[in-house]
Amino acid sequence: MEIQSSASIPSKMKAWVYSEYGNASNVLKLDSNVTVPEVKEDQVLVKVVAASINPVDAKRMLGMFKVSDSPLPTVPGYDVAGVVVKVGSQVKKLKIGDEVYGDVNEKALDHPKRCGSLAEYTAVEEKLLALKPKNLGFAEAASLPLVIETAHEGLERTGFSTGKSILVLGGAGGVGTQIIQLAKHVFGASIVAATSSKSKLELLKSLGADLAIDYTKENFEDLPEKFDVVYDAVGQTDRAVKAVKEGGSVVTIAGPVIPPAFIFILTSNGSVLDKLKPYLESGKVKPVLDPNGPFPFSQTVEAFSYLETGRAVGKVVIYPFP
Numbered sequence: 001m002e003i004q005s006s007a008s009i010p011s012k013m014k015a016w017v018y019s020e021y022g023n024a025s026n027v028l029k030l031d032s033n034v035t036v037p038e039v040k041e042d043q044v045l046v047k048v049v050a051a052s053i054n055p056v057d058a059k060r061m062l063g064m065f066k067v068s069d070s071p072l073p074t075v076p077g078y079d080v081a082g083v084v085v086k087v088g089s090q091v092k093k094l095k096i097g098d099e100v101y102g103d104v105n106e107k108a109l110d111h112p113k114r115c116g117s118l119a120e121y122t123a124v125e126e127k128l129l130a131l132k133p134k135n136l137g138f139a140e141a142a143s144l145p146l147v148i149e150t151a152h153e154g155l156e157r158t159g160f161s162t163g164k165s166i167l168v169l170g171g172a173g174g175v176g177t178q179i180i181q182l183a184k185h186v187f188g189a190s191i192v193a194a195t196s197s198k199s200k201l202e203l204l205k206s207l208g209a210d211l212a213i214d215y216t217k218e219n220f221e222d223l224p225e226k227f228d229v230v231y232d233a234v235g236q237t238d239r240a241v242k243a244v245k246e247g248g249s250v251v252t253i254a255g256p257v258i259p260p261a262f263i264f265i266l267t268s269n270g271s272v273l274d275k276l277k278p279y280l281e282s283g284k285v286k287p288v289l290d291p292n293g294p295f296p297f298s299q300t301v302e303a304f305s306y307l308e309t310g311r312a313v314g315k316v317v318i319y320p321f322p
C-alpha cells in the first residue's frame with residue numbers, strides 16, 4: 001500500500017450517500033463528488049481499504065434512530081479497515097502509513113458520523129482505532145470491530161468469567177459468532193450453547209459451541225440445562241429469562257427488555273481491539289465472513305439487501321474499494 005502524504009489527498013471522493021430515509025435499494029446512491037472530511041485534532045484520516053455493514057446501518061438508514069441521528073445527507077458505515085494518511089495535531093500514537101481498523105462511531109445511536117466508512121476516506125478519532133493484526137487481511141479486519149466489541153462489552157457487563165456457562169441466542173450472526181468465540185476462548189466458559197437454524201449448526205460447533213441448538217426443532221427454554229448467562233442477539237428475552245439459572249444474567253442487544261434482562265448500546269473503543277489482539281493473532285478468535293461476500297464497493301446496495309434478509313452468516317464485508 002502506497003503511503004500518501006496529505007499533499008496527495010484529493011478534495012473529493014466516491015462515497016455511498018443517502019439524503020432521505022428508506023431502504024438501501026431506494027435511497028442509497030453512489031456519489032463521486034463527496035468532500036473528503038477534515039480531520040479534527042484527535043482524529044486521523046483513513047484511506048478505506050475495506051468496510052463491513054451492520055444491522056444498525058440499515059436501521060439508521062430507515063430512520064429508526066431519527067431522534068438522535070445527525071442531519072442528512074449521510075455516508076453510512078461503522079466498521080472500517082484501512083491506512084492512516086493524515087493525523088490531527090493531538091494524535092499521540094498513530095502515524096501516516098499505519099494499518100488500522102475500528103468502529104468509527106463512539107456512540108452507535110447518539111449523533112453517529114455524517115461521513116462513515118462507505119467512502120474512500122473517513123475521519124476517525126484515534127481512540128476508536130487499533131493497529132490491524134498482521135495475520136488478518138483488511139477485509140477480515142473490517143469484519144470485526146463493531147461485533148467483537150459488542151460481544152466483549154456484553155460479556156463484561158454480565159460479569160462473565162472462567163467456568164461459567166452461557167447460552168447465545170443468534171449464534172450464526174455477526175455478533176453471535178464472536179460471542180461464542182470470546183466466551184469459550186477468551187473468558188473460559190465451561191459450556192457454550194448457541195442457537196441457529198440447521199445448516200449453521202456445524203459452524204457454531206467449529207467456533208467453540210459445545211451444544212448447537214436448531215431453533216426450528218427445539219425450544220431452548222425447554223432444555224433441562226439452565227445457564228449462568230443468556231446473551232440474546234435476536235430479540236427473545238421473553239424466552240431467554242426462562243433459560244437462565246437463578247441469580248444469573250440475561251443481556252440483550254436487540255430488546256425488548258423483559259426483566260431481569262438488561263440491554264446496552266455499544267460504546268466503540270479501540271483498546272478492546274488491542275486487548276483482543278493476542279487472541280486474533282494466535283487464531284484462537286477468528287473473523288467470520290459470510291461466504292456470499294465480500295461485495296465490491298460498487299455492489300454495496302446488493303450487500304445491504306442481503307444483510308436485510310437477516311440470514312447472513314457472520315459478517316457482510318465490502319471489499320475492494322475503488
Ligand SMILES: NC(=O)c1ccc[n+]([C@@H]2O[C@H](COP(=O)([O-])OP(=O)(O)OC[C@H]3O[C@@H](n4cnc5c(N)ncnc54)[C@H](OP(=O)(O)O)[C@@H]3O)[C@@H](O)[C@H]2O)c1
Pocket residue numbers: 054055056108146147150169170171172173174175176195196197198200215233234252253254264265266307310311312313314315
Ligand atoms: N445494542 C448494541 O449495541 C448492538 C450491537 C450490535 C448489534 N446489535 C443488534 O443485534 C442484532 C444482531 O446483530 P448481528 O450483526 O449479529 O445480526 P446479523 O448478522 O444480521 O444476524 C443474522 C443471523 O441471525 C440469525 N437468526 C435470525 N433469527 C434467529 C433466531 N430466531 N434464532 C437464532 N438465530 C437467528 C440468522 O441465523 P439463521 O438463518 O440460522 O436464523 C443469521 O445467521 C441486531 O438486531 C443488531 O441491530 C445491537
